[in-house]
Amino acid sequence: MDLKVYKINGTNNHLDYDKLINSLETKLEPTCHQAELIVLNRFPVAVTAQTSLDFIILIKIPDIHNNYYRIKGDDGWLYLKNQIIAVSVIDEFENREIDYQGNTIEIENQFFSFQEDASKIKWGLTNYLADKCGLERNYITIHPLIWIKNKNSIVIDNDVYVGKELTYDSIEAVISKNYYYKWPGYRNWQSNDYLFEYHIKQIFEQASKDSKEGFITKKKIDRIQRKFGVKQDESNSIIGIKLVEVKGKAGTGKTSELLKWMLKNSLKGRKGVFLTYNHLLVFDITSQVKSFSNRQSDDVKKASTTTYTIHGYFYNVAKKLGVLLLMTEARIKELTAILDNRWIEIESFFNRERKPTDTSLSWLKMRVQNNWQVNQGIKREAILFIQYIEKLRYLPNQQETARLFKQFRDDKIDKLANLESSNIFLKDYAEVLKRIRQATSDLDGFLKDLDVESKYDLLHITLDLNPKILDKDRSGKIDFEKLKTRYKKSISGFRAGRIAYIDEAQDCHPYERDIFFNLFGSNNCVIANGDKEQLIRYSELCDWHISQGKKIDYHIYPKPSKSYRMKPAIAALANHIAEWYNIDLNIEPLETEDHGHIYISNTNNVDEQVTALDELHKIGERQGCTSYESLLLLKPADTSTNSNTGNEEISLTSSVRVNEYNNIVNDSTNKRVNWSLVSKAKEKLPEIYFWNSTGNVDKRELPVPGSLSVRSIYYASCRGIEAWSVMCFGLDTFLKIKPMKMKQIIIY
Known part of the structure; x- marks a missing residue:
């Protein structure tokens, strides 16, 4: 077959191009005689702050007679027209033992979940292609793939592949697990080869322009790449031994010092997470990190560095520990019960109205609206469900309708949990922090106070609990010791060997400070600390030299009052x-x-x-x-x-x-x-x-x-x-x- 291959922006050291090409040819050859493969290495623009996008694979099968590729899916044959596959490579676990449990990967008694990283890549690249490159948002389908390199294990999940080499077989095994596999990477490329060529060129040109360094950014990156001064070097050598505090007024370069240490240390294999309150500053830091990485050669190995808002970081911790669900349990149970009770009446009505032949959904919707004397809540729920399955055009049989309602219900409950979690996080932030602090310092007390043993049904999805964790001799409760082990591994995973670089530390809540120390250890925290005039959230400075009644060993690196930002x-x-x-x-x-x-x-x-x-x-x-x-x-x-x-x-x-x-x-x-x-x-x-x-x-x-x-x-x-x-x-x-x-x- 005629497979055209294009390597853009060099080659990726992790990828064996010959094996990728051969595996794709083997897949396509029986039914496809013409195709195109593009591998874009080191996409120069940051599309998300939380994880890297190492390369993008584009596959295009021209729309010509007897030129196709298909696989058998649960819903019939799925035809591949074109694909956009965004790959993030994680190579720090190459020689580690990896165990896979549900959606969670366990590495040396630490739990990791990469679903959020995959989602950030998917929607970050979608937003970039739509907003900056002129593609229609509703026609874009990105397949994110987190490739965890490992010599011994093979794991295939919806968005994660663990293995030594990446071939098209492994790519397809992952992305075909997602319901959106059947959709093309970009629908308008299906029958328009000219548009494909035009957009590919436009994407490359736009990314090149967007990654351009200007005068201010160049100065910042040049400053980062310079050698440490004596005082900087002394302070950097103390990171990991005691709390390091950069102290100074606004505009004196505190944030730059943290970023310089994080990036310089990443070249020595030390992972870092940068935390700040400002959502837009996260983008700014991400842009500088990307510029720094773009200057490095492919041979330079850099440990992972990520950037979060402090609130975003704590939201993820609270969510993954089940804190938010535990605090909103009553409301979720109430609305779930209402939905289940409504379905009994809706299902009964559907069965009464069901015709011997096909029952049109538009007709059924009209009957719900005009011929069903029932309260508005039930009526609207029925209409929402009909809208959910309206692409089918006709009402399925009773068994299939019940299955689709379960999907509808699960989707609603999942979104409801996110909604209630968001609400409680925003409205009762201090109480959420208090519970996180308890979970990270007094785990036994946390589990007993919130009766977590009895909450399997509430928590099993969020915590990815296996039914084997249930203690059958205690009426379905979770085994306490197994639960403790599960939580300890999750808490350990939040740090995962990283140094925390915390900006605007003077504005932290004392609970936030305590949680950072509980998760990372005070010796693995580096903070930028300003004076009272830099307070925004609270009226009192946060004291980082004491935590939970204990004095903290610290080192101060003072900055002069000269502003780098102000003329x-x-x-x-x-x-x-x-x-x-x-x-x-x-x-x-x-x-x-x-x-x-x-x-x-x-x-x-x-x-x-x-x-x-x-x-x-x-x-x-x-x-x-x-x-x-x-x-x-x-x-x-x-x-x-x-x-x-x-x-x-x-x-x-x-x-x-x-x-x-x-x-x-x-x-x-x-x-x-x-x-x-x-x-x-x-x-x-x-x-x-x-x-x-x-x-x-x-x-x-x-x-x-x-x-x-x-x-x-x-x-x-x-x-x-x-x-x-x-x-x-x-x-x-x-x-x-x-x-x-x-x-x-x-x-x-």
Whole structure:
């Protein structure tokens, strides 16, 4: 057969290309005489902060006569048209013993789950292709694959492959387990070879542009790659021995020090996790990590480094330990019982209405709406189920209908658990932290206080519990000692040999501090600690030198007061505002002949604002900055929006809500006010890409902002973020609570 193979951006050291090609040819050859394989190595753009995307495999089978490939699935023959397979390689467990239990991988008494990593890759790449490369979102299907290299074991799951070599047989064995295997990577490529060529070229060009380093990023990466100074080296050598604390004022480079240590140590095989409160700063750190990695040769081995918001990290810990389900058990049980009781009546009605021949779902829906005298909750549940199976067009037989309802029910309950978990996390954060702290310091007390032994039905999916863990002599309760072992392995997996680099540590809750110490050990924590003027969440500084009644051994690395972010004019304004509020800021500016400029404008004319925006963007470009570095747009949060951006990703974990009839329904996007400036700027300056997280946007569909992005965000998201020019709108509104009135300010 004619298999065209293209290797883009070099070759990946982990991949045996000949074996991949031969295995694909063997699969396709009986029925396919023409196909195309593209392997894109080291995708240059970060699509997610939590895991790496090492290479992308693209397979295209032209739509010509008698040229096809198919496999037998549960629902009949599945035809392969084209595929987009995104691969993340984990090579740190190559010589370890691996045991596979359910959806959980056990390595040296530590539990690991990679489902979330796979989901982040899938939707991160989907968002990038849709938002930046012009592909239609609803027609994209990404197959994520986590390849854990191991010489001895073979494991195949929905998104994980454990094995020595990656062939197309192993790829297909994994991705064919997913219901979406039957869909093409991109539907519009099926019968349009020209469009395939056009999009592939566009994706490569766009990724090349988005990964470009500008003036500011280059300086940051150059700073990271420099050798340590004497004090830096001394502090770095203490990491792993005692708590290391970088102390200094805003803009003095505390975050940069943490990042430099994490990346430098990753080249020595030390894994790291970077934690910060600001969701947008996670993207910024991720971009710098990607730029650093792109500069390394393929021969350089780098240990894994990941970035999370602190809230996102604790949400995952609480979820995986079952804390959130245990705290919402009563509500989940209540709504599950309502759903089960409703199905009894719905099933009975369907059976009464079922015709001897095919029963049209549209007709059945009309009968539910107009001819069934029942309460609105039951009626709406029946309609929701009909909508769930409407692609079938006709009502299946009784057995199949019952099976489909079980799928419908499980899907609803899973989404309900996410919804209730999100709600309790946001509304009762301190209590959630208290329970996590108890689980990580007094496991026996945690298990007994929440009667976890009796909660198998509630927890078996989240904790991936095998029925063998049940103690049959105790009426179906979970064996306590086995449960303790299960929890200990999960807790151990959260650290997994990593160093925790914690930004803005002065703003932590004492429970957060204690949990970090419980999980990582104080000797494996490195913190950036500011003064009182940097507090946002709480009014008191978090004391990291004591935890749960014990003194902590620590080393302080002090930073001078010189700001890396502020020129003299900007520093003078910041010091002036701080003095007005009796804050001892005293920021020392950069030593530069360019003092910077501050413009104060009274205009509310959007056209004039767009003109100013364009001018400031060009000023940054002249300095060698990318769009990402050139300009940042800030505005106060709308009253209807949640300005607590640290919890932003938590509030987006569920796409459902419970309505007034106790139906679990899709949650429509909250209507917010669109920023007229961004809308007008998009119209007048089409060459600029605006990464806009304000107004009526679905943040779940936003890609990681690349170098071509001008960010427009709320003030609450700007902590630690910088650009050559910053346009601050409605600053008087933002400062009203102080109270203080200021005019609109444009700063660069």
